[in-house]
């Protein structure tokens with residue numbers, strides 16, 4: 001893709017301060033896409049330091065588990081931007097507990113952020129997306145949305161749900177310009193889930209394979225720009241499927 005091709009395109013990236021989100025923002029900006037970055041922190045975190053440039057993006061602090069926060073975000077952006085080209089639902093949480101330890105708050109948090117927020121953002125933004133020539137809603141799923149796993153029922157339920165939502169909307173909009181995509185993703189070297197990045201670095205030393213946030217963001221960009229890319233894209237590190245089934 002030529003850099004200039006994407007000039008004038010506007011993307012929303014949720015979880016923009018996270019491992020995958022910040023790599024994706026960087027990649028999009030390098031390709032001339034203006035990024036509306038959404039994360040919880042009042043101001044951009046250290047992952048976004050050095051990336052933020054007023055000409056290339058704008059930052060919004062939104063708690064995506066709060067529906068009224070999403071409504072306010074929509075009101076703020078709909079007066080500033082007359083179209084949205086890409087919605088990347090990246091924000092997510094991994095609460096890994098057995099059912100005896102899983103609280104109703106853990107459950108609601110997982111479903112609210114991983115499933116309800118992508119649903120509600122999509123619903124709110126349909127009108128602005130339909131004003132783009134090449135609209136894409138891109139959801140970050142997980143192998144845990146395909147393979148069940150003991151001790152991860154809340155996370156699996158949210159990602160199985162996100163997969164169902166995305167594949168159903170792809171059908172619902174098959175005669176529309178809006179393209180729905182799901183990245184069914186294996187383990188990535190970020191601070192996501194239990195134990196954070198230190199735990200992952202430790203497991204890597206024992207031979208577990210991880211994708212890098214940069215390779216994931218490249219795969220996302222490639223699929224977003226290819227109008228013929230399949231709805232579901234699977235991207236796993238070596239050995240991923242076997243180890244989780």
Ligand SMILES: NC(=O)c1ccc[n+]([C@@H]2O[C@H](COP(=O)([O-])OP(=O)(O)OC[C@H]3O[C@@H](n4cnc5c(N)ncnc54)[C@H](OP(=O)(O)O)[C@@H]3O)[C@@H](O)[C@H]2O)c1
Pocket residue numbers: 014015016017018019020021038039040041062063064065089090091092093113140141142143185186187188189190191192193
């Ligand atoms: N890493 C993996 O192995 C992996 C594998 C498969 C799928 N995924 C999916 O990839 C996505 C991104 O994961 P990641 O690895 O980049 O994890 P990450 O580094 O933990 O990023 C998640 C981002 O979401 C933000 N966030 C959390 N709660 C939020 C809320 N209520 N409102 C707004 N933003 C919120 C986080 O902000 P804070 O930093 O403030 O918490 C963080 O910036 C997730 O959907 C995850 O399920 C990850």
